Amino acid sequence: MISAEKIAHYRSHTFNTAPGLRLHSAEQAVEYVNRRGFVFFWPIKGFTYPSLWAAAAGDRPVADGHDDPGHVTWGWKDELLPRKVWYYARVLRRRNTMLSLEALPYFYALSPNYGDPENDYLDQYEQGLMTNEARQVYEALLRKGALDTISLRKEARMMGTGSDSRFNRALEDLQIEFKVLPVGVTEAGAWNYAFRYDLVSRHFPNLVSQAGAITEPQARRWILERYFASVGAIEKRELAKFFGWRPEALERTVKSMIADGLIAADVEIEGNPHPQLALISLFTSS
Numbered sequence: 001m002i003s004a005e006k007i008a009h010y011r012s013h014t015f016n017t018a019p020g021l022r023l024h025s026a027e028q029a030v031e032y033v034n035r036r037g038f039v040f041f042w043p044i045k046g047f048t049y050p051s052l053w054a055a056a057a058g059d060r061p062v063a064d065g066h067d068d069p070g071h072v073t074w075g076w077k078d079e080l081l082p083r084k085v086w087y088y089a090r091v092l093r094r095r096n097t098m099l100s101l102e103a104l105p106y107f108y109a110l111s112p113n114y115g116d117p118e119n120d121y122l123d124q125y126e127q128g129l130m131t132n133e134a135r136q137v138y139e140a141l142l143r144k145g146a147l148d149t150i151s152l153r154k155e156a157r158m159m160g161t162g163s164d165s166r167f168n169r170a171l172e173d174l175q176i177e178f179k180v181l182p183v184g185v186t187e188a189g190a191w192n193y194a195f196r197y198d199l200v201s202r203h204f205p206n207l208v209s210q211a212g213a214i215t216e217p218q219a220r221r222w223i224l225e226r227y228f229a230s231v232g233a234i235e236k237r238e239l240a241k242f243f244g245w246r247p248e249a250l251e252r253t254v255k256s257m258i259a260d261g262l263i264a265a266d267v268e269i270e271g272n273p274h275p276q277l278a279l280i281s282l283f284t285s286s
Helices: 004-014 025-034 054-058 071-084 104-108 118-126 132-146 148-156 166-175 207-212 216-231 236-243 247-258
Strands: 038-040 087-090 096-099 178-184 194-199 232-234 261-271 272-279
Touching: 004 132, 004 216, 025 054, 025 071, 025 216, 038 054, 054 071, 054 148, 071 178, 087 166, 087 178, 096 104, 104 207, 118 132, 118 148, 132 148, 132 166, 132 178, 132 194, 132 216, 166 178, 207 261, 216 232, 216 236, 216 247, 216 272, 232 236, 236 272
Parallel strands: none
Antiparallel strands: 038 096, 087 096, 178 194, 232 272, 261 272
């Protein structure tokens, strides 16, 4: 059995919520994402995982007030988007996620992209795997290059009444599939603030070849190793929900990590009635 206190202590260091570990600059934020591999931008209810917000503001809910010191993370994100020091988009759980540039090819290797950005999307569309709205948004960026949100809606012919939700859903779908991402911010729209979007393959031109050398089993294993390094221990049900991978693919990856002595199954955590998967190192560390 592992004590609840030990798990909490472990996470206070990997989540950077322990006293003295908080992030205070954009440079520290980049170092933190590089160290963890991937984190949420904001904490997500129902999931145990690090976030940039908590690493800077502490273990507390996201503040509503824009003047809260924790919202310095928003400024870091905007400042660094065009500098290509990390990858920011809707990824895990369809939520805003920060990936290190080391992690990016492993996630891309699990995406439905096959190395031909100018044609892959057409195959998906013809197979019914891409909505017409997503195709329109993708083709607008393919034709025109990077566009702010307002210009993108115009080019995608989605300015009509009631098109907001369809446009936003298309953008979200394209981000989750590593086709489109925000690459900067511009003074556009009613609030003088809008993301500028581009194609992932154009913003990171070497990504396709980098990911091509990684097999799916290798990608899942790399990602799960970083995941467990962050959380320490987790219930298998939450793990499955977190990534949404095919059950058999997740099971193979977990078994390979157990066989290699990295994690243990059916671990009891004090105060938790559900057995967990846990890092072997938690049994030996003080």
